[in-house]
Ligand code: SF4
C-alpha cells in the first residue's frame with residue numbers, strides 16, 4: 028500500500044500546524060502535550076526492524092513532530108509480512124520511558140554516578156588490562172541475547188583472545204538445535220502454509236509470537252489443513268486448532284515414540300524416502316517395539332486410540348504434513364529428556380518423508396553475508412576451549428560451542444574462572460534460573476559492564492552501565508533473520524535522533540575494542556562494514572535502507588540432497604551419539620523429577636509466554652503492563668478440579684514454594700490445563716527498583732528453578748521443578 | 756457514497772491485544788485508554804475444552820442509542836455509517852456511555868467522550884483501520900458494504916448464514932458482523 032497519512036484535525040486549519048511544528052523535541056518527550064498538538068503535523072516514514080523480541084519484524088516507523096507516532100508491519104518482511112504484535116506497538120513507547128539511563132554510569136559506594144563515555148572506557152580498559160595480566164584472556168566473557176551485531180561482539184572477544192562469547196541459548200533452545208543437527212545436519216524450518224496436516228508439540232507461535240508462522244497456519248487451515256496442538260495448557264495456538272491434546276508435561280517423548288511405533292507397525296511411513304535418504308531404520312524397528320500406544324497412554328495421558336488415529340491421519344497427509352520443528356517448550360531447554368524428545372520429533376518427521384519437501388520440514392535459504400577481510404583482518408581467535416565444557420567429550424560434547432552454556436557463568440565466576448563480564452541486551456539476573464545463585468556469581472566478578480537502555484536487575488549490580496541507544500535511535504549491523512523460501516537481509520535504522528547520551532551497540536563494541544588495543548580489528552565504520560557484508564549478495568546498502576528488507580539469492584527448491592550429517596543422510600540411528608555414550612536411537616527417559624500424585628499440594632511448575640511480553644524486557648512498558656492489569660493476566664493457572672481440592676477459588680492468593688524459592692501470587696482456575704502442573708506466564712517478577720512499572724508485579728518461574736545442566740547439551744531443564752502450592 | 760462496515764471472525768482471535776495497542780498508537784491514547792477490548796469465554800471441561808476471544812469495539816450502529824441520548828448532537832451518525840463524536844461539542848455528560856450496550860465509549864483524560872472511529876481519516880484516504888491491518892490471524896475485514904466488488908461484501912455474501920450481530924436483541928443494528936464457529 029502506498030504511504031497514506033492520517034490528518035486528523037485537518038479541518039481545524041493551519042494555525043495548529045504552526046504550533047505543532049514549533050513544539051520541538053522537548054514537547055515530543057511529553058506524550059500529552061505532543062498528542063494534543065500533533066494532529067496535523069507532517070509525517071515521515073522510516074523502514075527499520077522491531078526490537079520488541081528476537082524476531083526483529085520488519086516495520087515502518089512513522090515520525091510526527093519529532094516523536095515516534097506509530098508503527099506498521101513491513102509487508103515485504105518474510106517473518107511478519109505486514110502485521111505486528113502487541114509488543115511491537117507497545118515497546119516503542121519505551122523510547123520515552125523515564126526509567127531510561129541518560130549517560131554512562133559508574134557505581135561508587137553502591138550508588139550510580141553519571142560519568143563521560145571517555146572516562147567509562149578508560150577506567151574499564153584499565154581494569155581489564157589488570158585482569159588480563161593476572162588471569163589471562165579466558166577470564167573475560169561477553170553474553171548477549173543475539174543481536175545483528177553479535178558478530179562484532181564475537182570479534183571483540185576473539186581480539187582479546189577469549190573464547191567466552193555466550194548467548195542465552197542454554198536457557199532456550201540448545202537441546203532442540205543439537206537434536207536436529209545430529210539428525211538432519213542443521214536446524215530446519217516449517218513449511219506451514221503448504222501443509223495439509225500440522226501437529227504442534229510444545230510450541231505456541233500465537234503466544235510466544237511468531238507472526239509469519241501464525242499467518243501460515245491460518246492460511247493452511249483456510250485451505251483445509253488440520254491443526255492439532257499438543258500442550259499441557261490450552262495455548263493461544265490451540266484456539267486455532269481442530270483438536271487440543273492436553274499432554275502430561277515432560278512426557279512428549281512417549282507420545283512421539285508411540286507415534287513412531289504405529290508408523291512402523293502399520294507400515295505407514297514413507298518407505299521409499301526411508302530407504303533412499305536415511306540410515307539406521309532397522310535399529311529403530313528393533314527399539315520402537317517397546318513403545319506401543321497402550322504404554323504411552325499410561326505415561327502421557329493421551330488415549331491410545333487418539334495416538335493411533337492422529338498417526339494414521341498425519342501419515343495419510345504425508346509428505347505435505349509435519350510436526351512443528353519446535354522451540355523452547357518441551358524440546359528446547361525444558362526436561363531431562365528434551366534432547367531425546369527433539370530427536371524423536373525429527374525422526375518422526377523423516378518417516379513422513381517430509382524433509383525439504385513442500386508442506387513439510389524445509390531448509391530455509393540462507394543469505395551468506397560477506398566477510399570483512401582481507402581489508403579488515405580477523406583476529407586469530409582463542410587458544411583454548413570454553414570453560415563451560417561445550418564440545419568437550421566427557422563434559423557437554425553435544426553442547427553448542429557457539430552459544431556456550433550461559434547459565435553456567437555464575438558457577439564459573441564463583442569458581443574464579445571468569446573475572447570480568449560484558450552483558451549486552453540481556454538480563455541474566457532475571458532470565459536465568461535460581462536468581463540467588465546468579466546474583467552471587469555475577470557479584471563475584473571483579474568487573475561487570477552492562478550495556479542496556481535501562482537499569483535492569485543485572486545493570487543494577489554492574490560496576491559500569493553503558494546506555495545503549497533505543498532501537499529507533501540508531502543504525503545497526505545488517506541481519507538475515509527473515510530468510511525463508513528466499514533469503515532476506517534486513518536493517519535497523521535510525522528513525523529519530525537519540526534523546527540522551529546513548530550509543531549504538533555496534534559503536535560501543537568498537538569503542539571498547541579500540542580502548543583495549545584492538546583498533547586494528549575494528550578499522551571500519553558501520554556503513555563500510557554493512558556494505559562489505561552485503562557485497563556477495565549483490566544487494567546495495569542504499570536500496571536496503573530505502574526498503575528495510577531485501578530478498579536476495581535464489582528461491583528454495585524441493586528435494587533432499589546430501590545432508591550435513593556424517594552419513595550425508597537423515598540419521599535415524601546416530602553413530603556419533605553412540606560413540607559419545609548416548610543412545611543411537613531415541614529411548615524413553617523419565618523426566619528428572621515428577622510430582623507425587625498422592626500429594627495434593629505438589630505440582631510441576633511450567634511456564635510460557637503471553638503475546639504481550641518478551642522475557643523480562645517488556646514488563647516495564649506501561650502500554651503492555653496495562654493489558655496485563657486490565658485483563659488480570661498476572662496469575663498462576665491451575666486446573667479447576669485440583670484447585671477445588673485445595674479449597675481455592677478463582678483469584679485466591681496462593682504461596683508457591685520449591686527447594687530454592689517461594690512467592691505469592693493469585694490463581695486463575697481453568698479447565699484448560701493438565702492437572703499435574705501449574706502454569707506461570709513468563710515476563711513478570713521484575714525486582715529491579717529502577718523499573719518502576721514492572722517492579723514487584725507477579726513472579727518469575729526462575730525464582731523456583733534450581734541450577735541444573737542436562738547431561739547432553741547442558742541446558743537449564745527449566746520445567747524440572749516441583750512446587751508446593753498452598754492457599755494463604 | 757460508501758457504506759462502511761466490518762466483519763469480526765471470532766473463531767480466529769488468539770487474544771494477543773495487538774489491535775488494542777495499534778489503535779492506541781493510531782489515536783494517541785494513553786496506556787489505560789482503549790477503544791477496543793476482548794471478552795474471553797471458556798467452554799467445556801478438561802480435557803474437552805476450548806476458549807474464544809471476542810473483540811469488541813464501537814459497532815457503528817445504524818440505530819445508535821448513544822446518538823439518541825446525546826443532548827448536544829456531539830455524537831452523530833455520518834452518511835457513510837460511521838458514528839463519530841465531535842470533540843468540541845461534547846460536554847462530557849456521559850449519557851452515551853451509559854446508553855451504549857457494548858461498553859465501548861470512554862471519557863478521555865481531556866474531558867470528552869471518544870470511541871472507535873473506524874480510523875476514518877485513514878479510510879478516507881484509502882487505508883484500513885489499524886486494528887485490522889496489524890492482526891496476525893486476520894480477524895477483521897473492513898470495507899464498503901455497498902461495493903459488490905469489495906472483499907467484505909463478497910465475504911458477507913458467502914458467509915451470511917454464519918454472521919450475527921453482537922447483542923442483536925438490543926435492536927441497535929450494528930455495522931459489525933460477527934462470524935461464529
Ligand atoms: S490483533 Fe487479532 S488476534 Fe490479536 S487480539 Fe486483536 S483481533 Fe485478536
Ligand code: SF4
Pocket residue numbers: 812813814815816819820821822838854855856857858859860870927
Ligand atoms: S456501539 Fe455504542 S457507541 Fe457505537 S454506535 Fe452503538 S451505541 Fe453508539
